[in-house]
Amino acid sequence: MGKFWEKDWIKRLLKNKAAVVGLIIVLLLSFTAIFAPVLAPYDPIKDGSLQNRLKAPSSEHLLGTDKLGRDILSRIIFGARISVEIGVISVGLALIVGTLMGLTAGYYGGFLDSILMRIVDIILAFPSILLAIAITSVLGPSLNNAMIAVGIVMVPSFARVVRSTVLSLKEMEFVEAARAVGANDFTILFRHILPNSMAPIIVQGTMNIGTAILDAAGLSFLGLGAQPPTPEWGAMLVDARELLVKAPWVAFFPGLAIMLTVLGFNLLGDGLRDALDPRLKQ
Amino acid sequence: MEKILEVKDLKTYFYSSGKEIRAVDGVTFSLNRGEILGIVGESGSGKSVTSLSIMRLVPSPPGKIVGGEIIFAGEDLLKLSEKEMRKIRGEKISMIFQDPMTSLNPVFTIEEQLLEVFRVHKKLSKKDAREKAIELLKKVGIPEAEKRLKSYPHQFSGGMRQRVMIAMALALNPALLIADEPTTALDVTIQAQILALMKELQKEYGTSIIMITHDLGVVAEMCHRVLVMYAGRPVEFADVKTLFANPKHPYTIGLLNSIPRLNEQKKRLTPIEGSPPDLGNLPRGCAFYPRCSFKQEVCSEVKPDFRELPDRKIACHLYQGVLDDAAAS
Numbered sequence: 001m002g003k004f005w006e007k008d009w010i011k012r013l014l015k016n017k018a019a020v021v022g023l024i025i026v027l028l029l030s031f032t033a034i035f036a037p038v039l040a041p042y043d044p045i046k047d048g049s050l051q052n053r054l055k056a057p058s059s060e061h062l063l064g065t066d067k068l069g070r071d072i073l074s075r076i077i078f079g080a081r082i083s084v085e086i087g088v089i090s091v092g093l094a095l096i097v098g099t100l101m102g103l104t105a106g107y108y109g110g111f112l113d114s115i116l117m118r119i120v121d122i123i124l125a126f127p128s129i130l131l132a133i134a135i136t137s138v139l140g141p142s143l144n145n146a147m148i149a150v151g152i153v154m155v156p157s158f159a160r161v162v163r164s165t166v167l168s169l170k171e172m173e174f175v176e177a178a179r180a181v182g183a184n185d186f187t188i189l190f191r192h193i194l195p196n197s198m199a200p201i202i203v204q205g206t207m208n209i210g211t212a213i214l215d216a217a218g219l220s221f222l223g224l225g226a227q228p229p230t231p232e233w234g235a236m237l238v239d240a241r242e243l244l245v246k247a248p249w250v251a252f253f254p255g256l257a258i259m260l261t262v263l264g265f266n267l268l269g270d271g272l273r274d275a276l277d278p279r280l281k282q
Numbered sequence: 283m284e285k286i287l288e289v290k291d292l293k294t295y296f297y298s299s300g301k302e303i304r305a306v307d308g309v310t311f312s313l314n315r316g317e318i319l320g321i322v323g324e325s326g327s328g329k330s331v332t333s334l335s336i337m338r339l340v341p342s343p344p345g346k347i348v349g350g351e352i353i354f355a356g357e358d359l360l361k362l363s364e365k366e367m368r369k370i371r372g373e374k375i376s377m378i379f380q381d382p383m384t385s386l387n388p389v390f391t392i393e394e395q396l397l398e399v400f401r402v403h404k405k406l407s408k409k410d411a412r413e414k415a416i417e418l419l420k421k422v423g424i425p426e427a428e429k430r431l432k433s434y435p436h437q438f439s440g441g442m443r444q445r446v447m448i449a450m451a452l453a454l455n456p457a458l459l460i461a462d463e464p465t466t467a468l469d470v471t472i473q474a475q476i477l478a479l480m481k482e483l484q485k486e487y488g489t490s491i492i493m494i495t496h497d498l499g500v501v502a503e504m505c506h507r508v509l510v511m512y513a514g515r516p517v518e519f520a521d522v523k524t525l526f527a528n529p530k531h532p533y534t535i536g537l538l539n540s541i542p543r544l545n546e547q548k549k550r551l552t553p554i555e556g557s558p559p560d561l562g563n564l565p566r567g568c569a570f571y572p573r574c575s576f577k578q579e580v581c582s583e584v585k586p587d588f589r590e591l592p593d594r595k596i597a598c599h600l601y602q603g604v605l606d607d608a609a610a611s
Binding site: 178184195 | 370384387389
């Protein structure tokens, strides 16, 4: 066991320029989210005044102000907190449920497999944003419900990835060897199969955080996610819609934040896939 | 001699797309304590399925043990619950697999995998288990055992990994060790080392071994008795000396003729003509009939029974007369 940064896959990841860009974006985002109160020049909600409304970017308000006179930079900085929270919680939810489904379906096969995978097929048959809209309309519009909805929508991607790795792993001789020393199903699943499927799960998780943030922003934009005055990036775009010509900065900067964040997670996810599974690249 | 294992009329069938495939069909043999039994046959003859049946590890579906008895230390393994069976696996009966490259989990160190055996069977404290693990690694000839415990499988060569597998298999001092082609994936010099090690440990621990192989050289070197299998059925079961000196079943004769000999000047080997039959579509009579050079009319019609001769058991119509004489006298 070498030091963490001496591991082969870390070395491969750091050699990949796109992945490093993604990693930097993700680290910046996390840093911003953690230190938001320190970094933001104004309070994202309270520091508005109508005299200040729709000011173009200036030295006082670097990214301008919105129609209630609130500082857009501060709102974006605090919005990073919400986005990271959405990404981590909804993906975490999807990862746990999807992985358990995939493990069970792949390992036991047969009837259980058919049932679980047909559920996955049904979820996949809906366009993801439409399904998320349906779920939030049932649960009621709020940020928490948006996270649950986005989580449910992403369960199938984890279930499928995990199931396919389990299908190949369970035929491996070390699994049979574990059974031959008397290990039970639980031990085999969680000690032998799961640790060997971590690479695809990590890759899928990273990529999905970007999608989750995008989906949640979409829900907020439609009024089903974060409610005003929460500084959520998607919700910020709603107000900006009718001001696109008059005050383009109100829409431009939250949009840019969403785009960069999703790009960052996707680049990092791609890089991780190449780094964790070098066979794919050759 | 005390019998440690007795397999009687074992039948393991596989069912796929409505077809019944008789992978093991009526296998009978016994194994004494401290004895090494070789099971030989070509690919698909049912050797591995026999061993998996003893471990009750036949993948199901599609496989199923449909009949017979496996008496191990006085108990019929086929009557045990899955939970009781798990207690036997690894502790009373353990197994070594063919390919040491894939039989160790790549994400765990050797230590974690060796300790798993003790953990599963809740035998020892962590400290004692570690000491035992080091002792085992030393025993199977791995230098610097303390240091090597922290290594991952990919840092070991094939021969070393097979040594680790042997250490794992012997960890709880099982009464029976099943080795499924333990040297097939290794190169020749390593093969000899591994076989020597197994023989040495077998003497020391008094473990009974079932050696599954298609290498008659391994059988001659290692085993006390041999079971020859063909198309899922036993064809000849005898003492290793008897079998090599005086093979009786046409298939055994064919097998022995197809090995090259150092003292012979012949240029070409004598293979057995034809290929093994499709297990889903066996001939009505003897499965070896189409390839047999001693075939008679009866062979295409009636399956020969696996019957006892004075010095062996055999399933062949050629010896039916001998059997009848023996019965008459």
